Amino acid sequence: MDETTDIIVIGGGMVGLASALALRERGLDVVLCDPGEARARTSYGNAGVVSRGSILPMASPALWSKLPAYLRNADRALRLDYAHLPQILPYLTHFLARARESRWREAAAALLPLTSAAYAAHERLAAKAGTTDRLARTGWIKAYRTEEAFAGAALERDILERHGVAFELLDGDALREREPALVRRYARAMLLTETGSVREPGRLIEACEALFAQAGGRRVRGSVGRLAPEAGGWAIGHDGGTLRAKQVVLAAGAASGTLAKSLGYRLALAAERGYHRHYALHPDSPPLTCPVLDTGAASIIAPMGPDRVRVLSGVELNARHAAPDHSQIEAASREAAETLRLGGPLDNEPWLGSRPSTPDGMPVIGRAPRHDGLIFAFGHGHIGLSTGPITGEIVADLATGRSPSVPITPFAPQRLMGLPRLI
Ligand SMILES: Cc1cc2nc3c(=O)[nH]c(=O)nc-3n(C[C@H](O)[C@H](O)[C@H](O)COP(=O)(O)OP(=O)(O)OC[C@H]3O[C@@H](n4cnc5c(N)ncnc54)[C@H](O)[C@@H]3O)c2cc1C
Known part of the structure; x- marks a missing residue:
C-alpha cells in the first residue's frame, strides 16, 4: 500500500506512540509504522519506574573499581558477550570516556529537566488513555545489603x-x-519519594495504541527497511509498500542505530539487553508497594499487582537478535526468592528486550544534522518508559516549529559521532 501523509513515525514503543499522539493532537496527519508485536517492544517489559531522580547514567566513576569483575563476567550487573565486542567498541570507548565524576555531574544536570517533566507528562497521557489507575506515586527503593x-x-x-x-x-x-x-535483611535503603511507577507498562502501550486509532491516527503494520530523502520529503519503504511524508520521526528503539546508519549517521549506540520473569507472591506475604532495586543483586523487583511481581535483570551487552542467555535472570530470580516470599514463576520463559542505549545515558532527541524533515527520538536507555511521554511532546514541538519545553541541546546526535571527547 502506498500512502502520503504529513509525518511518519517509525516505531510504536513508548517513545514512538507518545510522539504519534502528540503530533495528532497538533492536527497533523500521522502514520505510525511498526511491526505490531507487543512483546518486541522494550516498553512492554520494563520495571515501570518514573523517577525524577533517574539522572545518573550507567557510566559512573564507580565503574573503574568494578571493571575487572565486569570484564570476567563475574558481576551480575553486566554480562558481555565477547563475540559482540567488535560491534560495540565505539559504544564502549565513549562509555569509558564518560565514566568520570565531572561527566556524571554534567549528564545529571542535562537529564534533570527531562526527568522532572516525566511524571506530569505521564499523568497527562494516562488521563487521555484512561489508565490513571495504573500510575501512582509509589516511591522507589534502592536497598543496600551492607554499610x-x-x-x-x-x-x-x-x-x-x-x-x-x-x-x-x-x-x-x-x-x-x-x-x-x-x-531479606538490608543494612540501609534510599526511598525516592517523588517517584511514581506504571503497573504493567505493556497495558499503557496498548491503551496508547487504542487512543491513537480513536484520534484518527493511521497504523501500518510493517518493518521499515529504507529511508530515502526525496524532493519535498521522504519515501519510507516497509515490508508492505512505501509511505511518503514531509517529515519522519525515527523512534525505533534499539533498531534506530541501524536505520540512522543507512543515512550515513554512525552513532555509538548499543542494545543493552535485559530480561524479566513474573512470580506469584506467597499468599501469606503482604503486597510489595513499590519497585525495589536490590543493589546487591543488580536487579529490580517491581509489583505488577497485589499478588505478583516482575523480577528484572541487569545489563547484557550482546547482539539484539542473539539467542537468549538466562544466566542473569535466573540469578536475579534466586536472589528475589530470598528477598520476598515468592510462589512459582508465572510465565514459561523469561522475556527479553533491548534498552536502546547511548554511552552517556542521555537520549538522542533532535533534528538530524544532515537531513531536513528527519527527527531523531531514540536512545532512551534505562529511562525510556518514564521519559517517553515528554519526548513525544518535544517531538511534536520540533515538528511544528515550536521551541521544546525542555532544553535538548545536550541530546544532539553529533556527540555520539566520531571519537569521544576526552577532556
Ligand atoms: C529490564 C529493563 C527494565 C527497564 N526498566 C525501566 C524503568 O523502570 N523505567 C524506564 O523509564 N525505563 C525502563 N527501561 C527502559 C525502557 O523500557 C526503554 O528505554 C523504552 O522502552 C524504550 O522505548 P522505545 O519506544 O524507544 O523502544 P521500544 O519500546 O523498544 O519500541 C521500539 C519499537 O520500534 C519497532 N521497530 C524496530 N525496528 C523497526 C523498523 N525497522 N520499522 C518499524 N518499527 C520498528 C519495534 O518493533 C518496537 O515496537 C527498562 C528496560 C529493560 C530492558
Missing part, C-alpha cells in the same frame, strides 16, 4: 541532593516497617 555498599553510593546522594531530588534514608528496621513484604 559499605551504602557508603559507595555517597556521590549519587550528593548529586541528587544538589538537584533537589527528594529522598529519605532508612535503616534496616525502618525499611522493614515501610515495606513489610521484604524478608
Whole structure:
C-alpha cells in the first residue's frame, strides 16, 4: 500500500506512540509504522519506574573499581558477550570516556529537566488513555545489603541532593516497617519519594495504541527497511509498500542505530539487553508497594499487582537478535526468592528486550544534522518508559516549529559521532 501523509513515525514503543499522539493532537496527519508485536517492544517489559531522580547514567566513576569483575563476567550487573565486542567498541570507548565524576555531574544536570517533566507528562497521557489507575506515586527503593555498599553510593546522594531530588534514608528496621513484604535483611535503603511507577507498562502501550486509532491516527503494520530523502520529503519503504511524508520521526528503539546508519549517521549506540520473569507472591506475604532495586543483586523487583511481581535483570551487552542467555535472570530470580516470599514463576520463559542505549545515558532527541524533515527520538536507555511521554511532546514541538519545553541541546546526535571527547 502506498500512502502520503504529513509525518511518519517509525516505531510504536513508548517513545514512538507518545510522539504519534502528540503530533495528532497538533492536527497533523500521522502514520505510525511498526511491526505490531507487543512483546518486541522494550516498553512492554520494563520495571515501570518514573523517577525524577533517574539522572545518573550507567557510566559512573564507580565503574573503574568494578571493571575487572565486569570484564570476567563475574558481576551480575553486566554480562558481555565477547563475540559482540567488535560491534560495540565505539559504544564502549565513549562509555569509558564518560565514566568520570565531572561527566556524571554534567549528564545529571542535562537529564534533570527531562526527568522532572516525566511524571506530569505521564499523568497527562494516562488521563487521555484512561489508565490513571495504573500510575501512582509509589516511591522507589534502592536497598543496600551492607554499610559499605551504602557508603559507595555517597556521590549519587550528593548529586541528587544538589538537584533537589527528594529522598529519605532508612535503616534496616525502618525499611522493614515501610515495606513489610521484604524478608531479606538490608543494612540501609534510599526511598525516592517523588517517584511514581506504571503497573504493567505493556497495558499503557496498548491503551496508547487504542487512543491513537480513536484520534484518527493511521497504523501500518510493517518493518521499515529504507529511508530515502526525496524532493519535498521522504519515501519510507516497509515490508508492505512505501509511505511518503514531509517529515519522519525515527523512534525505533534499539533498531534506530541501524536505520540512522543507512543515512550515513554512525552513532555509538548499543542494545543493552535485559530480561524479566513474573512470580506469584506467597499468599501469606503482604503486597510489595513499590519497585525495589536490590543493589546487591543488580536487579529490580517491581509489583505488577497485589499478588505478583516482575523480577528484572541487569545489563547484557550482546547482539539484539542473539539467542537468549538466562544466566542473569535466573540469578536475579534466586536472589528475589530470598528477598520476598515468592510462589512459582508465572510465565514459561523469561522475556527479553533491548534498552536502546547511548554511552552517556542521555537520549538522542533532535533534528538530524544532515537531513531536513528527519527527527531523531531514540536512545532512551534505562529511562525510556518514564521519559517517553515528554519526548513525544518535544517531538511534536520540533515538528511544528515550536521551541521544546525542555532544553535538548545536550541530546544532539553529533556527540555520539566520531571519537569521544576526552577532556
Ligand atoms: C529490564 C529493563 C527494565 C527497564 N526498566 C525501566 C524503568 O523502570 N523505567 C524506564 O523509564 N525505563 C525502563 N527501561 C527502559 C525502557 O523500557 C526503554 O528505554 C523504552 O522502552 C524504550 O522505548 P522505545 O519506544 O524507544 O523502544 P521500544 O519500546 O523498544 O519500541 C521500539 C519499537 O520500534 C519497532 N521497530 C524496530 N525496528 C523497526 C523498523 N525497522 N520499522 C518499524 N518499527 C520498528 C519495534 O518493533 C518496537 O515496537 C527498562 C528496560 C529493560 C530492558
